[in-house]
Amino acid sequence: MRQRVVDALPVYLVTDDGLCAAEGRTVVDTVRAAVDGGVTCVQLRGKTLSARELLQQTLEVAAAVGDRVPVLVNDRVDVYLTAREAGAAVAGVHIGQSDLPVELTRAVIGPDAILGLSAATPQQLANITPGTVDYVGIGPVHSTATKPDAPTGRGLEWAAGIVTEAPVPAVAIGGLRAADLEALKAAGFAGAAVVSAICSATDPEAAARALAERWAAHPAPA
Ligand code: TZP
Numbered sequence: 556m557r558q559r560v561v562d563a564l565p566v567y568l569v570t571d572d573g574l575c576a577a578e579g580r581t582v583v584d585t586v587r588a589a590v591d592g593g594v595t596c597v598q599l600r601g602k603t604l605s606a607r608e609l610l611q612q613t614l615e616v617a618a619a620v621g622d623r624v625p626v627l628v629n630d631r632v633d634v635y636l637t638a639r640e641a642g643a644a645v646a647g648v649h650i651g652q653s654d655l656p657v658e659l660t661r662a663v664i665g666p667d668a669i670l671g672l673s674a675a676t677p678q679q680l681a682n683i684t685p686g687t688v689d690y691v692g693i694g695p696v697h698s699t700a701t702k703p704d705a706p707t708g709r710g711l712e713w714a715a716g717i718v719t720e721a722p723v724p725a726v727a728i729g730g731l732r733a734a735d736l737e738a739l740k741a742a743g744f745a746g747a748a749v750v751s752a753i754c755s756a757t758d759p760e761a762a763a764r765a766l767a768e769r770w771a772a773h774p775a776p777a
Contacts, residue, residue, distance in 0.1 A: 564746030574754035592763025695729025715742035
């Protein structure tokens with residue numbers, strides 16, 4: 556599972572319905588373009604959607620993406636399970652520190668699903684029960700307007716320090732742009748997760764391609 560997850564992390568799109576709508580696009584259209592541009596994973600973060608709306612979006616995105624990249628559902632384990640029950644090609648869930656406990660989430664979703672966890676401190680990384688979580692999302696690296704309750708960005712230096720304590724592969728998140736990718740990759744991150752860099756782009760395919768090319772251009776640390 557671990558190898559499969561590492562392959563999914565380099566350019567990780569987290570969706571935002573409001574930002575996509577502000578550009579006159581649906582989330583499904585944005586995801587389709589971003590996958591064409593080279594994103595390696597999609598997380599559906601439908602914070603303002605009802606369970607039914609998020610399920611509908613998940614089914615549409617999964618059908619549009621097929622098996623090209625993993626599609627994960629943020630927070631809503633119930634929506635993930637229901638989409639899976641409906642036959643959708645959904646790969647797993649991403650949860651936060653105040654969502655369901657990781658051990659129980661793993662038990663519910665099964666061993667083959669991808670499970671991601673948000674973490675912001677060394678203690679939260681140390682608390683991860685081995686064998687539960689496939690990857691962590693660490694941030695915010697930079698301050699971001701996309702998540703109003705996120706703390707102030709902690710900076711690339713902080714990110715380079717905390718990633719060394721991650722027990723599983725890590726993606727950085729928070730205000731990331733193409734110019735950040737070299738430092739993040741050099742620090743040992745397996746990828747960068749972005750919302751506005753793609754959802755707010757005039758051309759999400761081009762934005763995704765620029766990120767993917769920038770990530771690929773730099774060597775991973777030895
Ligand atoms: N978690 C920490 S920061 C963040 C999330 C979901 C939002 C990142 O959005 P953006 O637009 O890439 O700064």
